[in-house]
Amino acid sequence: MPETLSKELIELRERCNTFATETLLAPTDEAAARERVREESKRLGLFMMTQPKQFGGTEASQLELTVARETLYSHNAPYIDSVFGPSPGVLGGVEEPLKTTHLTALLNGEKRSSFGFTEPDDAPSPTSGKITGDTLIINGQKSYVTGGADADFINALVHIEDVGPSMVVIDTDLDGVIIDNRFSSLDGSHHAAFLFKDVKVPSSNIIGEPGKGLPRAMRQIGDTRLLFAAQASGYMIWVVNYLTAHLKSIDRSGEPRGNKDVVRWHYANTRIKAFAARSMLYRTSRIVDSGENAVNESMATKAFATEAVGEIIDTGIQLVGGTALVDTHPLVNLYKKVRAWRLAEGASDIIRLNIGRGILELDKGTI
DSSP: GGGGOOOOHHHHHHHHHHHHIIIIIOOOHHHHHHHHHHHHHHHHHHHGGGGOGGTTTOOOOOHHHHHHHHHHHHOOOGGGGGTTTTGGGGGGGGGGHHHIIIIIIHTTTSEEEEEEEETTTTOOOEEEEEEETTTEEEEEEEEEEGGGGGGEEEEEEEEEETTTEEEEEETTTSSSEEEEEEEEOOOOOOOEEEEEEEEEEEGGGGSSSSSHHHHHHHHHEEEHHHHOOOOOOOOHHHHHHHHHHHSBBBBSSSGGGSSSHHHHHHHHHHHHEEEEEEHHHHHHHHHHHTTTEEEHHHHHHHHHHHHHHHHHHHHHHHHHHHHGGTTTHHHHHHHHHHHHHGGSSOHHHHHHHHHHHHHHTTTTOOO
16 A cells, blocks of 8 residues: 555655656746656656666666656646656567667667557458568558557567467568558557558567567556556546545635535545555555566556546546536546546456456456
């Protein structure tokens, strides 16, 4: 629980609170703000938390990342996406040549990566590859490449003939790599759909052990699920605090807005959901750091937290009233940011099915 943090984690939380107040929320133009955020983040040791030690990072624990992310997002501040350095993702631990050509370039900010996992429901076959000598020839399509609209390369799941599903680096400027569609999601992020037509990459672009790509991909998805949950938890704190101040303020009748029982009931429900979500998040983070299998717990936390934050924001809009429907209102902007999270890295319905399978078929998971 957040109430049982070590001295070091409490200091990290306070450092993030000060950073958010003095740097993230300080008014200035966007370009200058992002540069200032990165510089101050590096000075405070936040930027390196998501990076490997061999590249100068600190490889923070899951609990440390949870504390930092939740605290920063609890301020609902701009430019949070500039706080942490690029993480290796599925490229973690790769050997040469990918270590130099792509991982180092990614961590130094010289190249941008994307993640290609999802394929169209009506695709005749999964994205496939065939090794010929030292070359891997790839054909297929990905319907939703996360971050693909602006990426220099795609970390894509490819079913390689006689080998099995493997993660492969595909540079977006190669012949046969075709952007079929660029699109923005509700939260403003940019993605793309890709076609691959006889794309030739070196077989050394296979990430890790050939045929073991699915577990590697799922590890990244699992990490991202807890990232979403921590961000959602931070936003819940901000909304609850916002509602607390709003309901204590005086309306035209001269009474506090929170004096009505029906209002208090809905407000209390937001606090109950936030309390439950935060409890799940911190417990799961500790399970991850213990080294135990936390796949089911991460799925459960992600599903609950991303649903709860949407419900809390929706309740907040209802309690504030019509003014909260204006495009520039912070609750409207928050709703746009979080809605996609219930689909990202596994839709809530699919996650529930997988949790049931994990318990009933694999005997995995705790309560």
